Amino acid sequence: MSFVGIVMEAAGILTTVAVASVQGLGGYKGASTGVKLIIGQGDGSMGGSVPHIALWDDHGARIGQYHAKSKDTIDEDGTGELVINHSQTTPPGHQADPMYVMLSNLENNAICISAVYVTNDKISGTFYGDVGYMCGMSWYPSTALVDSNFYTPRCVWLDADHTNGINARALSFHLNDIAAQPDKLAEYNDNTDTICKSTPRFSFWGNLTPDGQIPFFSPPLQYNIDSVNGGQGADKDPKAVIDRDNQYDKSVYVSQQEHHSKRSSEKTAKQQRRSIKTSNINPEHLIITDSNGHSAKEVCEHPNSVGWDIVSTKEGLFCDLADRQLYPLCSPTITVNCFDLNALQLKTLVERDGNFAVHPRGYNTTAYWK
Template identity: 35%
Template structure:
């Protein structure tokens, strides 16, 4: 089979309809079944957007088999950062299965946790042991309401596919951990047809399939399917297909799982939808971290100045940075019209729009038609109701003042 030809994941088009993605990072896939899991992280941001410190500090990575038994973990070394380049060879984490009596077991559940002070924005995660390979894309997180932003980076070899990236960050309101059921990320035809029957319910209201957490520590366990799900075979893709009992996977009620728990009493994956077993809510953000994770709880804004700064920034990660883009799929209206976007101000040449991310307000780019209450791309300022005078003086009436120290140009 041609490299990258297998369907390992799925994404969403502009109409939020699912489509399969035949992409893989071959150096991140072992050439045979091995007793470890290789996890490849693809980020959506550059060092220019992270204070020159790469993609942020490395996250914790935890793995479980289909029975909910832990296989292994990548534990973070102090002050080790993810490389800021787009060389995925440097983003492959090879995790040995040292926490299970049978190291040949295949990873079926993954949790990625960021409990350092640096934010990271994940665009894609490939998981493989040589026997089974899958790819999770950030589009799913955005679809289900996780904080997200546009990604400059496309899938290597697929320049038109730019997954959205989702934030793992320590500030209040941001997810610190995400978890998912790996084989449910396969984008095979019968699996996607099943999801499309009720996308939100299958993908966002079936928490073991995909969940996100404000405070779930790296030594905690997310919910698992018990008993393990059974699947049909997709004859067209010659891979795993849809579930045999699909509706058994739905959460019993909306918000069934408390996203603010710090850890869960779920040592063997005992969540059982059929018997109504509840996950115990053992810890909140205000409580002490679990003993195995001394950095699991980072303080929220430490003083009044920091709290005021966070409030002033609104949904803007850095008001002094501007992104100017020409790419399709990077329309400013996407981030402005979303209730979960978080990032930088965006000016889209293709769309002719500008988004002030502090308040998520959309403006036209100034041109021969729009001469006031618009964004002047050349001056990089908002033009108020008075427009620009004959002497070049820019009106600030009715618009916020903008001052950019840096600009990124996305193609």
């Protein structure tokens, strides 16, 4: 059984990555589903609270849930391997296919997720963080490997209180649409709205709680036969899968039927504004990467990046994430307003008593990515 999911190439083109097997993911035989979480890696602080997980079948009937305890965490170098029993089917314990998946972080301990593998030994699929990145989630580069080609997808953040401007508590996806066949992938590349503005297919949510209800395709979608492998291809009606204007409220806590008072909405907005101090999680920590797949320029220029200052040795650039300012690395010809890679210091000119002098800024801790 292979786990297929969507990633983004350097040129911004969506493609698929298939993992033949997922080590350690088992125990899901019978009326149960296995879920494995791959956490972003590389700096020591991407782990966090284990999200709650909910499953539904293709008709929107709830299958089962995993309720994490408040103290349950996954370290950066760890993985979450969970088995969700189908205890909420009718009748309970009935075998069902987990077509819709939702993850919700109930805690204020942010976690950055690179991949989510889902299988019930009959169907399988993978959500990779690149989909969330493409569709607007808070993200950061990662060194977590997902297949034999050494691909490292971005990780996406889930956090209940939106610290550092993290914009999602929860995410949801339609499993078979995330494991896209060639014709469907071509549809996504031709019009990203067919995935990013198709809420039942994929969405991230500001406040959706573990018992929240996500939207479903009702009736289930109709697909053409894929021209490449004869599987489930592109949508028969691509326009029908795209959200209408203001069709869904992404700030809800439980369902689209809830109504918030103006005071409650203003309170939530005020709390979120207070939490947005800077996109830099720790200004005293620095990432240095030698990977061609990690871009300091992208981190600085992308509005949804959340993490740490970063140096790309391949680009010869340093990103001051707090100010979203790029600097070149220092050299014999560039000695100010640059980053000194040997001293691990940003050297900028500041005025003192009418004179300008170099003011170095350094770091207490550093992570090196190879």
